[in-house]
Amino acid sequence: MPIQYYIILAAALFCIGVVGVLIRRNAIIIFMCIELMLNSVNLLLVAFSKMQYTPANGNKSLALNIGSDAQIFVFFIMVVAAAEVSVGLAIIVMMYRNVHSTDVNFLNRLKN
Amino acid sequence: MTATEILFWFLSALALFSAIMVLISKNPVHSVLWLIVVFFSISGHYILLNAQFLAIVNLIVYAGAIMVLFLFVIMLMNLNSNNEPQRNSLIKLAGVVAGCLLLTVMVSAVRSAGEISKSQAVMNEGDIGLIQNLGKILFTDYVVPFEISSVLFLSAMVGAVVIAKKE
Numbered sequence: 001m002p003i004q005y006y007i008i009l010a011a012a013l014f015c016i017g018v019v020g021v022l023i024r025r026n027a028i029i030i031f032m033c034i035e036l037m038l039n040s041v042n043l044l045l046v047a048f049s050k051m052q053y054t055p056a057n058g059n060k061s062l063a064l065n066i067g068s069d070a071q072i073f074v075f076f077i078m079v080v081a082a083a084e085v086s087v088g089l090a091i092i093v094m095m096y097r098n099v100h101s102t103d104v105n106f107l108n109r110l111k112n
Numbered sequence: 113m114t115a116t117e118i119l120f121w122f123l124s125a126l127a128l129f130s131a132i133m134v135l136i137s138k139n140p141v142h143s144v145l146w147l148i149v150v151f152f153s154i155s156g157h158y159i160l161l162n163a164q165f166l167a168i169v170n171l172i173v174y175a176g177a178i179m180v181l182f183l184f185v186i187m188l189m190n191l192n193s194n195n196e197p198q199r200n201s202l203i204k205l206a207g208v209v210a211g212c213l214l215l216t217v218m219v220s221a222v223r224s225a226g227e228i229s230k231s232q233a234v235m236n237e238g239d240i241g242l243i244q245n246l247g248k249i250l251f252t253d254y255v256v257p258f259e260i261s262s263v264l265f266l267s268a269m270v271g272a273v274v275i276a277k278k279e
Contacts (some may be wrong), residue, residue, distance in 0.1 A: 001120055003231040009124050012184050013150075015215040016131040021161045022207030028140055032147050035178065036131055042170075043154055046241075050161045050234045053211060068240045068249045074166055075250070079261045083268035089185050090276040095123050096189050097278075 006047035013040035027074040027092050032086075038081050045070045045077075116235050119160060127153040138185045142177055151175040161233065163241030 013036060020033030067097030092102060099106045137143050143260040151174045158167035222228065239245060250258055 001117070001233045001235055002229070003233050004121070004222055004229055004234055005124075007228070008219055009127070011215060011218040011222070012128055013131055015211045015218070016128070016135065018214060019207050019211030022210060024135065025205045026140060028182065029134075029143055030206060032134060032143060032182065035174070036134065036147065036150065039151065039154055039170075039174070042166075043157055046158055046161055046163050046166060047233050047238065050163070050238060051231050067238075068245060071120055071163055071241055071246055072249060072254050075169065075246070076261065079167060080264070082173055082178060083264050085181060086268050086272045087275065089181055089265070090272040093185060093188070093276050095141045102189065 003047060003051055006044065010040045010044035010047070010074055013037075013043070025103050025105060027095065027104050030104065031088055031092070035081065035085070038077060042074045045074050116160060119156070120235075123153045123160070125157045127157075133240055141183065144182050144186065147182075148175050148179050151179070158241075160235055161241065164235055165241055165243040165246050 016034040017037035017040065020036070021030050024033070049067035051067075071106055095107065096102055127150050128155070131145045133146040134143045134150065137146060151170060155167040155170045155175075158170060239262070
């Protein structure tokens with residue numbers, strides 16, 4: 001598969017996430033769109049890790065572990081996303097308890 | 113057209129369609145279910161790229177744990193489509209136009225890049241995505257970030273409990 005297809009697919013998923021953050025007012029949906037953007041970046045990193053690589057001297061044994069760094073990176077992105085989701089959902093639950101809504105327009109001012 | 117290409121196009125179309133359905137469905141529970149479909153199709157892409165460890169971790173962590181957390185929160189709040197807040201249509205239109213412009217800029221930048229158009233993603237071969245190789249690297253080169261991530265999880269857990277606790 002040409003790498004361009006993966007780049008365009010990931011860009012499209014990312015843009016759908018951006019549009020979701022812009023047009024929805026429910027805080028949970030906005031949060032899910034952020035997860036969508038994280039996943040599109042993960043997909044792009046994995047696709048780049050499998051990009052055709054030929055070493056300069058043609059030595060295939062050098063190329064054995066090329067690309068593992070990107071997949072470790074994706075793993076750490078998932079770790080951070082899991083931690084972020086737990087804290088973010090706790091914040092949304094606290095917001096719902098205070099204003100009885102998940103509308104982000106209720107949070108447009110920090111003073112009350 | 114080989115089976116790999118058919119799978120690629122099918123999974124891409126499924127991912128894009130369900131990502132759009134996440135946005136336009138009124139009920140938040142339906143959004144979560146469509147997002148799970150997106151995660152499954154992205155896991156299918158990982159399997160096509162022979163990144164089996166990440167495919168399984170994506171299913172377990174995202175579709176298994178995070179989405180269940182979302183569903184629990186939505187069901188605790190008793191949200192439904194009747195009291196769903198709506199932006200006015202001018203802001204919606206502006207958001208869609210802005211997103212399409214961003215996509216246009218990215219796609220044209222990719223299409224005009226000469227070097228990248230000759231590159232191929234290797235499908236169905238290579239063993240860097242197997243758990244044996246990733247585990248070796250994770251516990252030799254990346255052992256310090258791996259341990260730090262456990263501290264991160266502990267602090268996230270304490271933070272979530274403190275924030276969500278009733279006074």
